[in-house]
Amino acid sequence: MAEQLITAGEAAQVLGVTLDDIPANKCITKAEFELLAGIVQLTVVPNPSDATVKLNGTVATSIKVTKGTSVTIEVSKSGYQTHTETVTVNATMTKNITLSNVPSGAYVPSSAPVGVYILSTDGFAYKRSAWNTANNSKAVGVGVKTSKCSFVIAPVEQTSIQWGGYGTLINGCTTTTSESTAKTDYKGKQNTDAIIAQLGVYKAMAAGLDINNIVSNASILAESIPVVIPEHGGIISESEYDKLVEKQQSGETLTPEEQKQLSEYRDEQIRLEFKEKYNIVSDPILYLSVSEMRTQMKEMIIAQQEIMTLPEMEGGQPLPITTTDIDNMSDEGIMLLDTRASEQYAANYCRNYTFKNGAVGYQPALGELFEAYQNKSEVDACMSLIGGKALYDSSINNYWKWSSTQYDSLNAWILYWDDGFINYYNKNDSTNYDCARPFAAFLLITIIQRSKNGGFY
Known part of the structure; x- marks a missing residue:
């Protein structure tokens, strides 16, 4: 819209809102129109500054949405752990996000190549040669990533245990004699x-x-x-x-x-x-x-x-x-x-x-x-x-x-x-x-x- 397009009263009538502080006969700016419409802006400031920011899947550092809208933020850069979160934007806001460095010999799970890893509570996957046994208290389990699937294996198990449901065919469970x-x-x-x-x-x-x-x-x-x-x-x-x-x-x-x-x-x-x-x-x-x-x-x-x-x-x-x-x-x-x-x-x-x-x-x-x-x-x-x-x-x-x-x-x-x-x-x-x-x-x-x-x- 132009910088001064309609009066506040006209805008309120179009938007179906009630005026509070703006006189009805005052011509309003774009910013004031968005305020009446409940439009707010989220701005992300990444560190490092050249990290890629995606808001709702689109590369951008700011986005305007209706108040109360959820926005998914993804900040990434090679050599750093990707940061992903969802925030509800209720007011115009700036969010500073600092990425964590990937430790030497570690991988971010989403970008790790096919292989076997030790996964840690710090969120990274380590090759066996890069793992420090002093950190065993942080070991989540052994991760396996192949071209067909990926998973983490627990460090414990239960012996002497039945499958359960004898005599019962479980619906929704893969069933095959092949x-x-x-x-x-x-x-x-x-x-x-x-x-x-x-x-x-x-x-x-x-x-x-x-x-x-x-x-x-x-x-x-x-x-x-x-x-x-x-x-x-x-x-x-x-x-x-x-x-x-x-x-x-x-x-x-x-x-x-x-x-x-x-x-x-x-x-x-x-x-x-x-x-x-x-x-x-x-x-x-x-x-x-x-x-x-x-x-x-x-x-x-x-x-x-x-x-x-x-x-x-x-x-x-x-x-x-x-x-x-x-x-x-x-x-x-x-x-x-x-x-x-x-x-x-x-x-x-x-x-x-x-x-x-x-x-x-x-x-x-x-x-x-x-x-x-x-x-x-x-x-x-x-x-x-x-x-x-x-x-x-x-x-x-x-x-x-x-x-x-x-x-x-x-x-x-x-x-x-x-x-x-x-x-x-x-x-x-x-x-x-x-x-x-x-x-x-x-x-x-x-x-x-x-x-x-x-x-x-």
Whole structure:
């Protein structure tokens, strides 16, 4: 607009605002017009002065916006740590931003080349040769950056832990029986989110069931109606089971018949555990009880779905499962919701782990584990240098690493860290070999550091 274009009264009428200090008949300047319109300006002064400033993605050192608008600031220069933050501009303001120098031998994670690094709470990634062990207290973990994905490996893990959700197919979790496909799954965080969401709902449902009452009613009902008992075939002995487990643990591939024998033996142990817990004296009572548990769980889902149709509930989060998911659960999976619902499982352990920089962990997908193994020697060397727990310690045989990639409702993919062998394994097993190692986003490091100074996550 021209320097003096309209009167303050005309401007106020156009803008729909109320005049305070400016006379209505006064011709106003551009600056006064912007003041009436609620337009404010953000100016960024970088240090070094020749650093590149981007405001909302556009190279500029100042921007005019409507009061209350959020503006993303990015200041960068080669050899310095990029600064990124979002500010809400409520008044004309100048912001001075001084960039931090990148230490010798370190990289900004976003611009680091492909390789293996030690990540520090200072926000930088260090090659092993540049790391000072005096700073081990600042070590976040071992970062891996490849052409396919990037992540940080925690210096700790949990052994003897189950995958969780035996007999349950997790929606939204990568599921494949193809090893080659599983090795290209890099969606560890997405898988973890899906596992925790669905198993959390099942756990809540199990807590809402009065199983003692269900069993009592089933005991009465079993006396008056015929019950069809599922056929389980011949269950192998404990010694035969141990031999098959030993064969599998050695890295040998089991035949389909041997896999079936393992599953049938484990299912039988789940049934025996459930029967013992509730003093169930016969299989008819057992399966009538499970059938009623399934029915009540489906009723819970239907009730929740009806609630979500109410106007006051619209826009809420629907359950991550449907009645079809309940139908597809195995009987043994239903039983486990009660007998094992409170146990720790791999995805939950990884999610509950917080890295030293504030990053939240997730259970890695098989593709991420595979990419880590391709850099095994350097990952192991870096982990040892920072005093992290070895990914393979022969004294405790912690070599099986659970991935979040699902094989089917009964099994999930694992990677043997000692030799890179890939196999699928029963979700319910929790021997000392079964380990959960948290991963986190590689590029989250610098963002987390800034958030502590009023930036963003």
